[in-house]
Amino acid sequence: MTLVGWLQIALLFGLALVTIKPLGLFMARLFQGERTFLSPALGPVERGFYALSGVRADKEQGWLAYALSMLAFNLAGFLLLYAMLRLQAYLPLNPQGFGAVAPDLAFNTAVSFVTNTNWQAYGGETTLSHFSQMAGLTVQNFLSGATGMALAIAFTRAFARGSAATLGNFWVDMTRATLYVLLPLAIIVALAFVALGLPQTLDASLTVTTLEGAQQTLAMGPIASQEAIKQLGTNGGGFLNANAAHPFENPNAFSNYLNILSMLGITTALFYTFGQMVGDRRQGWAFVTTIMLFLIVGTGIVYQAESAGNPIHVALGVDPALGNMEGKEVRFGQAMTAAYAAVTTGISDGGVNGMHGSFTGLGGLVPMFFMQLGEVLPGGVGSGLYGMLVFAILAVFVAGLMVGRTPELLGKKIEGREMKLAMLAILILPLAILGFSATSALLPVALASLSGAGPHGLSEILYAYTSATANNGSAFGGLSANTPWYNTTLGISMLLGRFAYAVPVLAIAGSLAAKPKIAPSAGTFATNTPLFVGLLAAIILIIGGLQFFPALALGPIVEHIQMLAGQTY
């Protein structure tokens, strides 16, 4: 570890804090239906959409109608994308002449982008046409992000309102999220990326002769525009297979900063929006503080583990001062790779600028564990907010009783119904992650895809299902995931992680919205204090840790211990 490394990390998180308030405030105004500075320009467009589709913007929906609209919209998106991938050969903008995507891969990919996961079982530059990337994947990058934001706002309204029957209108929230937030920001960030040297073209790949005289194919395409929404929408699916480790997706330190900051931007700002809308900004900051605590500690652990290096490498003659540089880009170094790894997994973005599978055991444990905690640190756009609120509900329920009152969060009593739904949502993670991992660990057809043996092989499996269920999408590397078994089971994991989580969460929102808002008193457990931040962090850590500790012990933990002992497989 170096001082410069730490300064880079400090500057990064410092900058991340700057955008929270203005962006959060803007979104609060937007979703409360107030005028924003973009209204004069975009208002007519917005109303035009409603007129075209017959949406009545003033008509709000109850939780069930909201959930059904969300599901219907996403089902339509899935079918469209699936058809597009299967019919790729007949569609325009296919300069490389790629054929149809195989059914299992098309299913996996369509699910992956609709669920905001962006697990990529395919190699982008060798499988998908520009049309599939732009009209298929990029569109879903916008819409899945907007879906998450709509859900988060609906949940926010449950706390902001008292004795209310409705949560808002899904179509309106979706439209506003896309039109006023994602689209303008994506344009700005895409232009910035172009300025930083990312390609933006509809041409085919270039074949060039290198200095050594060899032939090399340079993959080209509309990279900058996809990169922008990939990060803003916390999607993470790169245009290129190597994702943000590739120089065309992430050429330098500035683009790396912009990548990480765009991931953090909207999802953290939504916590401020939450605070603003429920009338308690400190609550928003309390959540942000919890998140930053995890991200900074996580970054620190990865940074420490990677710079401490691998004694096995040292034994082979690698300079111990270098630490473990395996799987990292020299232009980013360990500090910025560590920060990227922590943020991309904390956020459920899933883009990578280094290969997590090449980290040390401990270094690889952090990203995996961050995903297993659910989408809370700060999770995907929107999904992070409601994921965090589910944990907050758990925290006040367990510990809130200790102040001698029945549990309440922001004036809403947490009772049997909420607890039932919250447990239903929380169950999804261990069910899909551990269930599929254990099955795969026993199935020969699944084991054939492994590249590592011993604990590392188990980590590959565990990471894949973790990444899919947590709707993250990052890969550990090593696992050949483009097989019918993995395409199908990972696809199911993604669906469960997204919708089997979101529906109970919306039901909680409906139930909370209907409750009267109880006035706080000196006897109320305040949830916007440092004490609560500590408690929330402990609950996240303990509840998450207890579920996955045995599995992690057999994967990354034992791998790290064996590595230190110089043992390989």
Place this chain on the structure above:
Amino acid sequence: MKRQTSQLLDRTILVPAIGEALRKLDPRRLYRNPVIFVTEVVAALTTLFFLRDLATNPSGGLFSGQIAAWLWFTVFFATFAESVAEGRGKAQAESLRRAKTDLVAHRVPADGSSLLEAVSASSLKVGDIVVVEAGDLIPGDGEVIEGIASVNESAITGESAPVIREAGGDRSAVTGGTQVLSDAIKVRITVPPGGTFLDRMIALIEGAERQRTPNEIALSILLSGLTLIFLIAVVTLGGLAVYSGTILSVTVLSALLVTLIPTTIGGLLSAIGIAGMDRLVRFNVIAISGRAVEAAGDVDTLLLDKTGTITFGNRMASEFLPVTGVSARELAEASLLASLADETPEGRSIVALARGEFGLPEPGQPEAVVPFAAETRLSGVDLGGRRLRKGAVDSVLKFSGLSQDEAPHGFRESVEKVARSGGTPLAVTDGERILGVIHLKDVVKPGIKERFAAMRAMGIRTVMVTGDNPLTAAAIASEAGVDDFLAEAKPEDKLAYIRKEQKGGKLIAMCGDGTNDAPALAQADVGVAMQTGTQAAREAANMVDLDSSPTKLIEIVEIGKQLLMTRGALTTFSIANDVAKYFAIIPALFIAAYPGLDALNIMGLGSPNSAILSAVIFNALIIIALIPLALKGVRYRAVGAAALLRRNLTVYGLGGLILPFAGIKIVDLVVNSLHLV
């Protein structure tokens, strides 16, 4: 009942509880408690595997046999905790049941003939009219419709002083099983046999009617969810272990599962609930719904009647204010004489003040005592030609024949001063010579102000309800330190106030006894009726205070909070415990495949088998160790929520994290020294 605070765990309760705990092992009764039910299923499963081990290799069953045994102990300890909690209530119900022997009722026949018919109390119907004479036990709950009698209600309240029951008004309710001491009353039966107050009390105390409260249900959902999560984690671990080159036996997986699922809180949850109700009973409060006990913890506002709760209920003399030309001593002396024969609390307080402040001697016998009369509204004595009178200002002026303006200098000022401060001025005169004014005031109970301050610290507002005028009310309110007051309050005002507060998202507690309190009692989130109150009030309330003490509300709130805190503390403790258990069991399971995992064995446990056994034993013993805490409850302190939480998190959260590391290590040392594995 004035019950002695019996020992928390005495033998008369513990021994029968063992039998009851064994009966509770019946899965048909246990399935209601998912955590312990799962433990029982797992215990049965390990027993089967133990038998198989025994059959295949007689010496191989040692380990699996011990695990199975301790899993059964875990289940047993949980049912035992519940039995002990119930046992304490049973002992109390016994004493009540004695009052409920079958009684004979003297019923007025339906045809209206004057000849009474003797029928069994259990055959009485609602609407029947019975006559109860001196010495008889009242056959059922009802309402006095004719007559007045003194009734001994000690069977219910434990208070031996008889109370007056009379037709009409707020003292008309009588309770079955109580005894008429004098006179005779006609009672209309209002509750069918089996549903009487006494019956319900017995059922409530015994826990037979115990229904799980909303928060308890929510908590058991959380615990079931956690159980399910750990079930997934443990079952899948079997698969992951195979990959890692280890075959885990059902016995060790069962051990891991039971140590992880929240058996501590799962086993103690119902005991906590029963003990909470029981604590109320010890305070002579019967909660008709468990929901109300929880709501008591949430109360934001207490509506307290001034009289009897905040003040002593009668006004007392506090100061002598003589007119110009009269010394304070002279006024005190005259007041003393005028009050000598006055046996009212006010009169006695004047005597006490005069003696205390001026050390006046015992005066001679007066020639004529003039008792208080409604027409004159005066009382006093004639003594040696003096005609000493005291009474309301108007009456005294009338007696002395003076008008307000003719009164001596200083009289009017004193009267106004007293009235302004919320007190009652009492004028004293000797014939035509007005001597001065006695300041009578409501005396606020000592210590009540501190109590309200403590309530404020825990976020509870206190509101005083009084029939006094606003001026008087304000003075007492500020002296007692309540947050708000309701002056010249009529019962409708109470109801309106409660509705208003509830609309603002607040929970309200109040107590009352009159029929006109009933709507407000029903509206309040916690309504406490006095046992001496009317049937209507008792029906409307969700708690009944047998002592009929209005200050009880404060204790009730504290008991409610204590109940919730105990649940939270043990849940936190239970979850925090799991960390240490992982560090005990996970390295033990995989040390053969991955020797490096010994690095996680931070407790340095003797062997894999002893580590697993120790964790299971610790997990079982902790239930027993925490039974006293579950029954007694976590101590409540009237500090703010933040301070309370910080303290409890440190004790039960951090403590729960650290304690099992030490505990498991100690058990492991014992297990190894006894060569149990």
